[in-house]
Structure formats: structure tokens, C-alpha cells
Amino acid sequence: MSNTSEVRIQINGEVFERHVEPRKLLSDFIREDAALTGTHVGCEHGACGACTVLLDGEPVRSCLMFAAQADGMVLETVESLASTPANLHPIQEAFWEKHGLQCGFCTPGMLLTTKALLEKNPDPSEDEIRQAIAGNICRCTGYVFIVDAIKDAAARCSSEGDR
Amino acid sequence: MTQSLAPRLLGAKVKRVEDPRFLLGKARYIDDMVRPGMLHAAFLRSPIPHGNVRSVDVGPALAMERVRAALTGRDIATKVKPIVCDSTFEGFKSSNYHAIALDKVRYVGEALAIVAADTRYIAEDAIEMIEFDIDELGPVASIAAATREGAPLLHEHWGDNFFIEDLLEAGDVESAFRDAHGVFEINVSNQRHSGIPLETRGVIAEFDSDGVLTMWSATQIPHMVRTGMADCLEVPEHKIRVIAPDVGGGFGPKGHLFPEELAVCQLAIETGRPIKWIEDRREHMLSTFHAREHYHRVKVAYTEEGVVTALDATIEVDCGAYSIYPWTAAMDVEMGLVMLPGPYKIRNFRCEAQSVATNKCPFGAYRGVARTAVCFSIERIMDQVANKVGLDPVEVRRRNLIRSDEFPYMSITGMEYDSGSLIESLDKVCDEADYKAMRQFQEEARSEGRMVGIGVSVFTEQTAPPADKGLPLNFSWDAATVRMDPSGKVVVQVGTHSHGQGHETTLAQIVADELELPLADVRIAFGDTESTPNGIGTFASRSAVVAGSASYLAAVSVKENLTERAAHLLEASVEDVEVKAGRISVKGAPEQSVSIAEVARISYHHPELLDPSMEPLLEAVATYNAGPGTYANSAQIALIEVDAETGKFKILRYLVVEDCGQMINPTIVDGQVHGGIAQGLGGALFEELIYDDEGQLLTTTFLDYLMPGATDIPNIEVSHLVTPSAFVPNGIKGMGEGGAVAPGAVLACAIEDAIKPIGEVFVDRTPLTPERVVRFIEAASSGGGVE
Numbered sequence: 031m032s033n034t035s036e037v038r039i040q041i042n043g044e045v046f047e048r049h050v051e052p053r054k055l056l057s058d059f060i061r062e063d064a065a066l067t068g069t070h071v072g073c074e075h076g077a078c079g080a081c082t083v084l085l086d087g088e089p090v091r092s093c094l095m096f097a098a099q100a101d102g103m104v105l106e107t108v109e110s111l112a113s114t115p116a117n118l119h120p121i122q123e124a125f126w127e128k129h130g131l132q133c134g135f136c137t138p139g140m141l142l143t144t145k146a147l148l149e150k151n152p153d154p155s156e157d158e159i160r161q162a163i164a165g166n167i168c169r170c171t172g173y174v175f176i177v178d179a180i181k182d183a184a185a186r187c188s189s190e191g192d193r
Numbered sequence: 194m195t196q197s198l199a200p201r202l203l204g205a206k207v208k209r210v211e212d213p214r215f216l217l218g219k220a221r222y223i224d225d226m227v228r229p230g231m232l233h234a235a236f237l238r239s240p241i242p243h244g245n246v247r248s249v250d251v252g253p254a255l256a257m258e259r260v261r262a263a264l265t266g267r268d269i270a271t272k273v274k275p276i277v278c279d280s281t282f283e284g285f286k287s288s289n290y291h292a293i294a295l296d297k298v299r300y301v302g303e304a305l306a307i308v309a310a311d312t313r314y315i316a317e318d319a320i321e322m323i324e325f326d327i328d329e330l331g332p333v334a335s336i337a338a339a340t341r342e343g344a345p346l347l348h349e350h351w352g353d354n355f356f357i358e359d360l361l362e363a364g365d366v367e368s369a370f371r372d373a374h375g376v377f378e379i380n381v382s383n384q385r386h387s388g389i390p391l392e393t394r395g396v397i398a399e400f401d402s403d404g405v406l407t408m409w410s411a412t413q414i415p416h417m418v419r420t421g422m423a424d425c426l427e428v429p430e431h432k433i434r435v436i437a438p439d440v441g442g443g444f445g446p447k448g449h450l451f452p453e454e455l456a457v458c459q460l461a462i463e464t465g466r467p468i469k470w471i472e473d474r475r476e477h478m479l480s481t482f483h484a485r486e487h488y489h490r491v492k493v494a495y496t497e498e499g500v501v502t503a504l505d506a507t508i509e510v511d512c513g514a515y516s517i518y519p520w521t522a523a524m525d526v527e528m529g530l531v532m533l534p535g536p537y538k539i540r541n542f543r544c545e546a547q548s549v550a551t552n553k554c555p556f557g558a559y560r561g562v563a564r565t566a567v568c569f570s571i572e573r574i575m576d577q578v579a580n581k582v583g584l585d586p587v588e589v590r591r592r593n594l595i596r597s598d599e600f601p602y603m604s605i606t607g608m609e610y611d612s613g614s615l616i617e618s619l620d621k622v623c624d625e626a627d628y629k630a631m632r633q634f635q636e637e638a639r640s641e642g643r644m645v646g647i648g649v650s651v652f653t654e655q656t657a658p659p660a661d662k663g664l665p666l667n668f669s670w671d672a673a674t675v676r677m678d679p680s681g682k683v684v685v686q687v688g689t690h691s692h693g694q695g696h697e698t699t700l701a702q703i704v705a706d707e708l709e710l711p712l713a714d715v716r717i718a719f720g721d722t723e724s725t726p727n728g729i730g731t732f733a734s735r736s737a738v739v740a741g742s743a744s745y746l747a748a749v750s751v752k753e754n755l756t757e758r759a760a761h762l763l764e765a766s767v768e769d770v771e772v773k774a775g776r777i778s779v780k781g782a783p784e785q786s787v788s789i790a791e792v793a794r795i796s797y798h799h800p801e802l803l804d805p806s807m808e809p810l811l812e813a814v815a816t817y818n819a820g821p822g823t824y825a826n827s828a829q830i831a832l833i834e835v836d837a838e839t840g841k842f843k844i845l846r847y848l849v850v851e852d853c854g855q856m857i858n859p860t861i862v863d864g865q866v867h868g869g870i871a872q873g874l875g876g877a878l879f880e881e882l883i884y885d886d887e888g889q890l891l892t893t894t895f896l897d898y899l900m901p902g903a904t905d906i907p908n909i910e911v912s913h914l915v916t917p918s919a920f921v922p923n924g925i926k927g928m929g930e931g932g933a934v935a936p937g938a939v940l941a942c943a944i945e946d947a948i949k950p951i952g953e954v955f956v957d958r959t960p961l962t963p964e965r966v967v968r969f970i971e972a973a974s975s976g977g978g979v980e
């Protein structure tokens with residue numbers, strides 16, 4: 031294949047080495063090359079947050095990066111939070127408990143944005159929560175129960191931390 | 194010994210059983226699926242709004258490496274019939290909507306060719322290589338442009354640009370106007386916008402060597418799409434299978450048959466390869482059907498007491514280029530026509546309605562079809578009447594609303610409202626808001642020079658409607674199969690589809706209750722025409738009513754069969770046994786009992802132990818027909834504060850009372866209300882699909898089409914009244930759309946109210962963007978009147 035370069039990206043602890051075209055989006059790399067389809071694409075122009083992943087712990091929009099730019103980096107996708115219903119992450123538990131999702135399409139991006147928020151600010155106010163997810167569009171929920179879920183997640187995470 | 198009763202699940206806030214797969218990122222949406230040998234498709238879309246297609250040459254695209262196939266309108270002209278969907282009303286003019294444009298393009302974004310390649314990237318490269326020649330015709334980008342003398346015609350043989358012109362007249366409008374205390378006219382509009390699910394459309398089509406065409410599509414209506422495909426393609430319906438897997442939001446826009454579905458299928462048929470097409474956001478804005486663009490002119494007659502006695506109205510809807518399947522280009526005007534009086538007792542009514550064809554994306558369904566617009570109009574009217582006779586907006590509504598003791602109520606337009614609690618929900622929302630305190634707060638704020646306003650709206654929500662008004666089909670029913678397996682557990686297969694509404698939980702609650710089984714023993718399946726009974730689909734706030742009741746009726750019949758078999762095994766008569774908590778026992782002698790699981794195992798594996806008249810199969814299929822539909826109702830109130838400088842306003846409180854009868858799962862109901870209101874607020878505040886005069890869409894990304902985010906939507910306070918449906922089993926009513934209906938009306942009322950100390954102004958349209966609010970403020974200070 032012409033004009034490809036080799037990239038090496040660690041996703042959820044596993045290393046993916048592939049030859050990709052320079053124009054290949056990171057979101058496509060995650061979904062196609064790593065077959066991790068929990069990362070969704072809602073706009074491909076950086077405006078909806080569905081494709082959010084954590085890059086070295088920071089939330090980024092994977093549709094705004096080329097895979098080649100992530101060469102050598104460490105990524106976390108939604109699949110890193112838990113592998114089965116039996117071991118859900120407290121943030122996932124909170125979204126479940128508080129009905130923080132309907133169609134589920136925005137959910138992976140919301141969960142990872144929440145994770146990054148709570149790592150920086152373990153006890154966010156409602157305003158801080160709304161600010162933090164302002165770039166993640168949810169078309170289904172009207173955000174009310176997402177905000178509740180994030181409050182609940184904060185409580186769960188801090189009580190886990192206390193243990 | 195007393196049997197412990199299974200906890201009643203109906204009405205319980207059960208956590209959704211479907212959530213783990215979404216939380217884990219393991220749901221399966223269309224784009225998550227890969228088929229062996231699959232190719233990726235892209236569409237060439239017309240950049241020209243109106244023109245005759247001279248030629249489309251896909252040769253240069255096909256010459257590229259790893260491009261495998263391409264089709265133009267000419268290539269498929271003899272094989273794929275156009276989508277035709279006519280209203281049954283006399284005078285409706287038919288349009289031919291080709292899967293790929295043939296002789297003419299009629300909107301920017303209409304498909305001109307489809308290409309399949311090894312990757313989506315290559316398919317998009319190939320699209321760039323296609324050469325085409327279109328003779329441009331004058332663009333018709335608005336109702337004014339479509340109806341002016343000598344306007345270019347979209348469909349030449351029509352002779353004009355009207356899909357349909359209709360008139361409804363009832364009562365004695367003339368006398369009512371003659372006897373009125375006062376008369377006025379309003380001129381209002383709502384802008385074009387749409388449901389915009391976060392997941393775009395997507396299709397995978399595969400044609401196997403048995404001649405079976407399988408299409409995976411992000412659709413709300415798999416069965417109706419299958420019928421539409423059989424109407425258009427050369428594949429008979431029994432050889433078509435439609436699968437709608439997890440779908441990332443529907444809201445109406447995904448409830449249509451789309452030309453792209455036909456084109457992708459035809460390409461799969463011709464290549465023998467699975468073809469995947471995933472719409473990008475720009476394509477979605479250009480070509481997934483739009484909605485909401487209504488223009489209403491209403492003359493109103495009212496009494497001294499503020500009672501509206503007559504309406505004389507004109508409704509115009511900009512329907513875009515083609516009539517869409519299965520709703521037609523008449524849907525919005527016909528629905529608007531009959532729902533305009535809404536919850537009010539107006540007995541003299543005249544309404545002219547027109548669906549106009551323009552060079553814009555076709556116009557289809559979006560949560561609260563036509564009702565957002567009619568609610569806006571009728572509520573604007575109530576607010577005007579309140580002003581004119583000097584009443585509070587809540588009081589004027591109370592004087593006009595249908596009272597609870599007047600149900601069932603036949604509206605002047607012939608709609609049968611079965612039940613409701615209109616005045617009670619208005620009163621309750623005022624109580625919850627502490628309306629008096631709100632007004633007091635407003636007074637105080639005003640005395641400090643702040644602009645604070647209160648807006649209110651109350652409305653009826655037609656749910657599970659029959660749509661017998663001019664639509665080519667009556668969809669008042671749906672179907673469910675309840676299948677008990679030999680271990681006594683149950684799969685329920687329904688014709689509806691869940692794409693966020695939580696049916697895997699709510700339908701299971703209904704069936705588990707009826708069969709006295711735990712929730713975990715009931716699984717809900719949907720979205721595959723091969724494994725579900727023929728049904729209609731999910732839209733129009735219908736699934737809880739029609740799928741819920743069909744599931745319930747099928748469960749009742751399985752329970753009867755179980756009871757019969759158990760009675761036989763227990764050597765008792767059917768009347769003497771009862772089903773409770775997973776067991777069937779002789780009444781008064783609970784030690785004589787048998788578990789449901791035991792009866793099921795015997796039934797399938799030892800039918801010889803049963804009476805020969807009893808069949809082994811423990812399955813039942815049932816349909817439920819909701820007839821004229823059942824009516825939910827809602828009242829909403831908002832408190833806002835406007836920044837006079839910028840025109841921005843903050844929603845300080847937003848309260849809702851929802852009455853959807855018996856709730857299956859109150860948490861899910863609240864989630865639906867929140868989501869609907871957020872969409873309604875998006876449309877009221879800023880969402881707009883803007884075409885310029887040349888017919889170019891200017892809003893093709895989320896940077897220019899604004900979607901409401903978490904900082905735009907307030908906390909929404911929901912409370913409930915419960916007026917059970919007068920006829921639906923379990924008293925259930927639908928409620929999915931209601932939230933979206935009123936926010937425009939509520940905010941218009943609130944803004945007028947906020948501006949009042951400066952002067953009178955009439956808020957005549959949405960969206961209520963800051964620039965527009967500033968203009969309203971300016972107009973108020975200069976004595977009213979806004980252009």
C-alpha cells in the first residue's frame with residue numbers, strides 16, 4: 031500500500047502496531063484497526079464529543095486527530111472501564127442507577143469525560159459538571175439525569191477512595 | 194401458609210436491563226458491524242438545488258484502484274422504482290422520489306451516484322472523480338418563491354407547486370365572528386429544524402445466493418421499510434429481511450424509507466458483495482428529512498370573558514422536494530388542521546392548509562409532528578386574549594380548557610379525546626412552581642429593573658394515533674409474540690423498536706407481572722423482521738400503548754394455557770387454580786401446586802401427560818389496536834430572566850406536569866420528558882436549518898447548526914398526575930413526544946412577559962435567538978410591531 035506509515039498506539043494496555051495512511055483518523059484507527067467500537071463518531075468535526083477518549087489521561091476528540099499523531103501514545107477508551115456487567119466502574123454504576131443514558135450513543139464519551147473531571151475535581155458542583163460536559167452532546171436525555179449520575183459517580187468514587 | 198406476592202413491576206422505577214451493554218461500549222450500532230467481503234459506499238450529492246440532469250459519468254471513478262462499483266440514476270432506472278407516497282385526499286399530487294436522481298435534481302444533497310470501494314476513504318476519493326452535467330433551473334427556496342406568479346415548477350406536470358390544498362370547516366365561523374366581543378389576527382412561524390440523532394443514518398445490505406436481501410439499517414420502522422423496499426426493488430417481500438440493531442436515537446427522522454436504503458441495496462444486489470454506507474454529519478444535515486417549518490395565520494374571535502369562540506386559520510408547510518414514505522407530504526398539514534384547537538373548547542373552526550413543494554430537503558417526521566407548531570399558535574392566541582381582556586395567562590387558559598368531566602370529548606375537528614386532566618395539570622404545575630411566589634419574585638425583580646418573565650403552556654398529546662386522516666395506511670395497531678420455553682422463561686418479540694426508550698425494561702415489566710415471573714425471566718426482542726411478528730414500528734408515542742398492550746394480551750393468553758395445563762396436572766378445574774409468584778396452585782390449598790417451569794417442561798417434553806386437546810406449544814401472538822388513540826396531557830411553566838443588552842436569557846426554572854395515565858416505569862417517563870423538553874428548547878432557542886435564497890443549506894455542521902448542550906438546558910422539574918387511559922389495558926398512555934411540544938410556546942409567552950414593563954410586543958416566531966430578542970425589546974420600546 032502506498033504512502034503508509036507504521037504507528038504504534040497503546041490502547042487499554044494493549045499495543046496496536048499498524049501501517050496506516052497519514053489521513054486515517056484516530057477514531058477510525060480505534061474502531062477499525064483496534065476493533066474497539068465503543069468509541070462513537072457523531073460529527074467527525076470535533077463538535078459532539080461522542081468520540082472522546084483519554085490520551086495520556088486527558089480527554090481528546092479522536093475524530094480531530096490522525097492516528098499517526100497518536101504514535102507512541104497511551105489511550106484509554108470506554109472499554110478500559112470494565113469488561114463485564116459484573117465489574118462495572120463506579121461511574122458506569124452511577125449512570126445506570128440514575129438513568130444517565132437512553133440510546134447510549136453519547137455514553138462512552140460522557141463516561142470518559144466524567145472520569146477526567148472527577149480525577150481533577152472529585153466533588154464538582156452542578157455548574158462545574160455542566161461546564162465539564164458542555165462539549166458532549168446528548169440528544170436523548172436533556173442532561174438532567176446525566177448531571178445526577180455524575181454527582182452520584184463523584185460520591186461513589188470518593189467513597190471507594192476512602193476505603 | 195401464605196404465598197408471597199411477586200412485587201408488582203408495573204409502575205416501579207426499575208433500572209434498565211439493557212444498560213450494561215451501552216455502558217460497556219458493547220452495544221452494536223450499524224457502524225460497529227463488519228460483514229465478510231464488505232465494501233464501503235459513498236454518495237455523490239447534488240450541489241445544485243434545481244436542475245435537469247444531462248449526464249453523470251462514473252467512468253473516472255471506476256478507473257481508480259480499489260473502486261469496485263458505481264451506479265447512477267440511469268443505471269438503476271429500470272430496476273428500482275421511485276418512492277411514491279400519496280395521500281388519499283383528493284387532489285394530492287404525486288411525486289416520484291428516485292433512489293438516485295434520474296432526469297432532475299430537486300434539492301442540494303439529492304443523490305446523483307453511489308460508489309463502492311474497499312474503504313470509505315477511497316469511496317470518498319472516487320466521488321470527487323465523477324463528472325456530471327446539470328442544466329440549472331431557477332431555485333425555489335421558500336413558500337413565497339414557490340407560490341409567486343411564474344415560479345419554476347418542481348414537478349412540471351402539476352402545473353403549480355402545491356402537494357395538497359385542504360380545507361376543514363366546522364361549526365358556524367361567520368356568526369361567531371359576527372357576535373364576538375373582539376377579533377384579532379396572528380401571523381406566526383416556526384423555523385425548519387429536525388431531530389438530529391447523535392448517530393447518523395447507516396445501512397449495510399447483503400444479497401445472498403438464495404436471493405434473500407438482508408438490510409441492516411438504523412431505522413425505527415423495520416417492517417414498514419421492508420414493505421417499501423418490496424414496492425421499489427425487484428425482490429419480493431418474503432425474501433427481504435430488515436434488521437435494526439442498536440440505534441443511536443431516532444426522534445422521527447429515522448422513521449422513513451430512504452432513497453439511500455434502496456440505492457445501497459441495489460448495489461449489493463448487483464455486486465453480490467455486502468455494502469456498508471455510513472452517513473456523515475454533513476450528509477445528515479443535507480439529506481435526512483427536515484421538519485417543523487410551519488407558517489400559520491389565524492383570525493380569532495373571543496368573548497368579553499376571554500373565551501375563544503372561533504378560529505379562522507391558514508396553515509402553510511414548506512415540505513421540500515418530495516412526498517416521503519410512509520407519511521406523505523400531507524402529514525404536517527393534516528395533523529395541524531385537526532390539532533390546532535388543541536386542549537381548548539373551540540366550537541367554530543375553519544382552516545385552510547397547504548403543503549408546498551420547494552427545492553429543499555424533503556420534510557418528514559420529528560417528535561411532536563405539527564403539534565409543536567399548533568401548540569405555538571394556539572398558545573400565542575391564548576396569551577393575546579389574556580392581554581386583550583386583562584387576564585392572567587393561567588386564568589385565560591383555565592376558562593378555555595376542556596374540563597375533566599367533559600371527557601370523552603369530541604373536538605370540533607373530529608378528534609376523540611378519551612380522557613385527561615388539563616385544568617388539574619395546569620393547577621398542579623402552578624402549585625409546584627408556587628405561581629404566586631413566582632409572580633411576586635417577578636414584581637421585586639422588575640422593581641430593580643430586571644427583566645423577568647413567566648411563560649406557561651398546556652396541551653393534549655395524541656398518542657398511539659391511527660393516522661387515518663389522508664395517510665395511505667392506518668397504523669393504529671402493533672403485534673407481539675410471547676414465547677415460553679421449556680424452562681418456563683420467556684422471550685417477547687415485538688414489532689416496535691427501542692432506540693433509547695427502554696422497551697427491554699418496560700415491556701418486560703408488563704409481561705413479567707402478568708405471568709407472575711421475575712423480571713430476569715423475561716427478555717424482549719425486536720428489530721428483526723425475521724423473528725418478530727409483522728408490526729408497524731416506533732413513532733407517534735405509540736409503543737407503550739400498542740406494543741405494551743399486545744405483549745400484555747399475548748401474555749394473558751399464555752397464562753391461560755399454562756393455567757389450563759396446570760389444572761389438568763393438579764386434577765383441579767381451571768377456576769380453582771391461580772398463578773402466583775412463579776407457581777400455579779389450587780386456591781386455598783397452596784401445597785397442591787406446580788411451578789410454571791414444571792408445567793412448561795411437561796408441556797413441551799411430555800405432552801402425553803396433558804389432555805389430548807392441549808397443544809404442547811406455549812406461545813401466543815397478539816395484536817392490539819388502539820383505535821382512535823389515547824390522549825395524554827401536560828402543562829409546563831418557565832421562569833426566565835432576559836439580559837436586555839444582549840438578548841440572551843436564562844431559564845431560572847422549568848417545571849412540567851405530565852399525565853400519561855398509568856406509568857410503566859416513572860424513571861423512564863421522566864427521562865423521556867427531559868429529553869423531549871431539551872429538544873423543544875433547542876428548537877425554541879437556536880436550532881435552525883437555514884437555506885439561502887439560492888437553495889443552498891448554510892447549516893451543515895454542528896458549528897453552524899447549534900445543538901443544545903448541558904449549559905443550555907436547565908434542570909427540569911417533573912411531576913405527575915395519573916388519569917388512566919379510558920380504554921387501553923392497564924390504563925397506559927403514550928408520552929414520548931409531549932415534552933418537545935410546548936417549549937416554544939412557553940418561552941414566547943415568557944419573553945413577552947419579561948418585556949412587558951418596556952412595552953407590548955408580539956413574539957411571533959422561533960427561534961428566540963439573542964438577536965431576535967433584542968429586536969423584540971427594541972420594538973417594545975418603540976411602541977410594538979416587529980418585522
Ligand code: FES
Nearest residue numbers: 072074076079093
Ligand atoms: S465525532 Fe468527534 S467530536 Fe463529534
Ligand code: FES
Nearest residue numbers: 132136168169170
Ligand atoms: S443517550 Fe442518546 S445521545 Fe445521549
